[in-house]
Amino acid sequence: MKWIPEGVIPAVLLPFHEDLSIDEPSFRAHLCDVASVEGLSAITINAHSTEVASCTFEEQKRVLAIARDEIGARLAIVQGVYAEGSLEAARIAGMAAEGGASALLVFPPGPFTMGQRPEMAVEHFRRVAGASDLPIIAFQYPLSGGQGYPLATLLKIVEAVPQVRAIKDWCANPQLHERQIKTLQSLNPPVNVLTTHSSWLLSSLVLGCNGLLSGSGSVIADLQAKLFRAVRANDLETAKAINERIWPTAEAFYSDPWVDMHNRMKEALVLLGKLPRAVVRPPLVKIPQAEIERIRQALVAAGLLDRTGRALRAA
DSSP: OOOOOOEEEEBOOOOBOTTSOBOHHHHHHHHHHHHTSTTBOEEEESSGGGTGGGOOHHHHHHHHHHHHHHHTTTSEEEEEEOOSSHHHHHHHHHHHHHHTOSEEEEOOOGGGGGOOOHHHHHHHHHHHHTTOOOOEEEEEOOGGGSOSOOHHHHHHHHHHOTTEEEEEEOOOOHHHHHHHHHHHTTSSSOOEEEEOOGGGHHHHHTTTOSEEEETTHHHHHHHHHHHHHHHHTTOHHHHHHHHHHHHHHHHHHSOSSGGGHHHHHHHHHHHTTSOSOOOOOTTOOOOOHHHHHHHHHHHHHTTSBOTTSOBOOOO
8 A cells, every 4th residue: 555644754954065065974864863753654855944946856866865775664755846847847756756755745836926727736736646656745835925726726636636645734824724624634535634834833733634744853853743642642731741842943943034944953953963064055045143042042942952052852
């Protein structure tokens, strides 16, 4: 049986050397560190968190090969499909299937910022599905930017392309988020909603999501897994206590400009002694020292770092 996207799925980061080349040893160590967390169902690569927009096709292929080599025997691997057009998206999907990925995370095409028709969205997913038999996670963006899919369009996509088995929901609208959970997860077969509303994760999970897919899992996968278990067990007291530790990191990572969220996560891993440097590729640039200090304070508040700079277990 094909792997069904559900549960806790961190999206890992991609370390770089100072010359902006991929730091493979650090990436391998980062993969192993995140994958060691109990309660994960998969790891996502070649997505926003790995700065996929700045990576070539060959680099994405190499990232998948490294992930398969390091953690492929333990966890499913979700491959991002990030492309401006459907033909390139299909090429990436084919590469992912050949490279051993377990599922595809399909981003909306860039031209949809200028508007879309349902037939366009359906055709995009048909092209991707035609290049592999892997289950698909549709990345649901906010509707306001043009790249999000109205619920009626999502339902047409699911009907036309049965390989779509989940959405990564970033609609940023609590009412629509709940409507999508109730509608999609009641289908036969269900289409799981994986929340990526990491700035309000507890609120999102209690609405009934069947999983979460989050870049902040690169730093706090253990806390996310424990929160998901507590919510599934209807243990609100425990969930609220865990959320009190997650909240400072969410405030630090998900602030304006949001484009720096994964930049901040790299700095967090440097502070925790898990990455040697926090290099990002242009157009991203290093964040100011004052913001790095704010991240340090958030890690202390979350109980991940003591005031002397020593990393603590996320127990």
